[in-house]
Amino acid sequence: xxxxxxxxxxxxxxxxxxxxxxxxxxxxxxxxxxxxxxxxxxxxxxxxxxxxxxxxxxxxxxxxxxxxxxxxxxxxxxxxxxxxxxxxxxxxxxxxxxxxxxxxxxxxxxxxxxxxxxxxxxxxxxxxxxxxxxxxxxxxxxxxxxxxxxxxxxxxxxxxxxxxxxxxxxxxxxxxxxxxxxxxxxxxxxxxxxxxxxxxxxxxxxxxxxxxxxxxxxxxxxxxxxxxxxxxxxxxxxxxxxxxxxxxxxxxxxxxxxxxxxxxxxxxxxxxxxxxxxxxxxxxxxxxxxxxxx
Numbered sequence: 001x002x003x004x005x006x007x008x009x010x011x012x013x014x015x016x017x018x019x020x021x022x023x024x025x026x027x028x029x030x031x032x033x034x035x036x037x038x039x040x041x042x043x044x045x046x047x048x049x050x051x052x053x054x055x056x057x058x059x060x061x062x063x064x065x066x067x068x069x070x071x072x073x074x075x076x077x078x079x080x081x082x083x084x085x086x087x088x089x090x091x092x093x094x095x096x097x098x099x100x101x102x103x104x105x106x107x108x109x110x111x112x113x114x115x116x117x118x119x120x121x122x123x124x125x126x127x128x129x130x131x132x133x134x135x136x137x138x139x140x141x142x143x144x145x146x147x148x149x150x151x152x153x154x155x156x157x158x159x160x161x162x163x164x165x166x167x168x169x170x171x172x173x174x175x176x177x178x179x180x181x182x183x184x185x186x187x188x189x190x191x192x193x194x195x196x197x198x199x200x201x202x203x204x205x206x207x208x209x210x211x212x213x214x215x216x217x218x219x220x221x222x223x224x225x226x227x228x229x230x231x232x233x234x235x236x237x238x239x240x241x242x243x244x245x246x247x248x249x250x251x252x253x254x255x256x257x258x259x260x261x262x263x264x265x266x267x268x269x270x271x272x273x274x275x276x277x278x279x280x281x282x283x284x285x286x287x288x289x290x291x292x293x294x
Contacts, residue, residue, distance in 0.1 A: 019074055019075065019076060019099075019100055019101065020072055020073070020074055020075075020076060020078075020095065020098050020099050020100075021098040021099075021100070022041075022042075022043070022044050022072065022074050022098075024098055025044065025072065025094075025095075025097075025098045026044055029046055029094070032046040032047055032048055033045070033046060033047075034046065034047050034069075034137055037137070037138060037141070037212075037213060038211075038212035038213055039212065041074075042073055042074040042075065042204075042206060043071060043072060043073040043074065043141075043144070043145070043148070044071075044072055045069060045070070045071050045072075045137065045140065045141060045144075046069065046070045046071075046072065047067050047068070047069055048067065048068040048069075048070070048091075049066070049067055049068075067082065068080075068081065068082050068083050068087075068091075069081040069082060069140050070083075070091055070094075070095075071140065071141065071144030071145075071148065072095060073144075073148045073152075074204075075152060075200070075204045075205050076099070076101070076152065077147075077148035077149070077151055077152050078091075078092070078095050078148070079143070079144040079147050079148050081113070081140055081143075081144075092106075103155075107151055107154060107155060108151070109147070109150070109151055109154075110128075111128060111129065111130075111147060112128060112129035112130075113129070113130055113132065113135060113143060114129055114130070114131040114132070115131070115132055115133075115134065115135045116131050116132070116133065117133060117134065119131060119132070119133040121133065122134075122219045122222060122223075123219075123222060123223055123226065125226050125230065130143070130223070130226065130227070130230075132223070138213050138217070138220055139220065139223060141213055142211060142213055142214060142220045142223050142224050142227075143223065143227065145211060145224075146224060146227040146228060146231060146233070147227070147231075149205055149206075149207055149233065150231040150233060152201075152205045153201065153205070153207070153233065153236055153237065153240070156197050156200065156201050156240060157236065157239070157240055157243075159193070159197055160194070160197060160240055160243045160244060160247065161243070163190060163193065163194060163243075163247050164243050164246060164247060166190075167246070167247060167250040170182065170250070170254075171250070180254070180257070182254065187251065187254055187255065190247070190251060191251055194244060194247050194248065194251070197244075198241075198244055201237070201240070207233070207237060211224055
């Protein structure tokens with residue numbers, strides 16, 4: 001049996017990190033919510049039996065092959081299982097109702113999950129697919145978590161790449177002209193953007209939080225670790241961190257330059273004021289004898 005996942009991310013480049021209102025979504029789609037198996041509150045799993053007439057809630061809960069699943073994360077990712085291409089948009093419309101901060105373009109990826117009951121081991125990996133002896137709800141949760149985090153990480157990498165490119169252009173301009181043009185407000189905006197991106201990756205996406213499901217069962221831990229390596233999450237975060245250090249180095253350098261400019265401006269202002277004061281003093285000294293003689 002073959003299941004495909006479709007992964008998307010909703011984020012805003014203007015207002016910061018986007019989000020999905022899971023509480024409202026859960027309240028309005030309570031009949032499709034799969035009860036959680038852990039304390040994690042940043043995602044929900046929805047089960048659909050015969051979309052779009054799934055509100056009857058009739059179907060076999062034991063056989064995931066007869067159902068459609070959607071794992072929706074609060075930070076903006078949604079992972080779809082066992083859904084054909086022409087049905088994807090209908091499911092995405094459901095998520096859009098609760099999403100804020102939509103990106104102009106949707107980020108997506110595809111990955112195949114195969115089920116083989118006669119498989120000798122619990123799982124077997126391949127190129128762009130994974131084979132499981134049995135795919136259950138916890139397996140969907142584990143797979144959805146890694147894939148959702150992976151697509152979110154792609155977004156943050158693109159954001160930092162844009163900042164690296166911006167600083168590269170500034171450095172090239174400095175190489176040619178020996179100076180640069182940037183006000184303090186723009187620089188502070190870049191500082192805030194760099195810090196918020198790193199905080200969102202760690203806190204909102206929860207990139208390095210241990211999965212309770214994987215902690216309880218070695219079978220799911222194996223799936224989690226395989227997908228973590230398959231998507232090179234650690235290496236990609238390392239590259240992201242390296243680029244952030246490059247951005248931070250440039251920010252500190254430009255801050256010092258702007259601070260020196262500000263100090264120089266203040267020094268010239270002081271020199272100007274002293275000059276004006278001396279001019280006034282000389283004027284008074286020159287005109288004082290004349291006033292006495294009169």
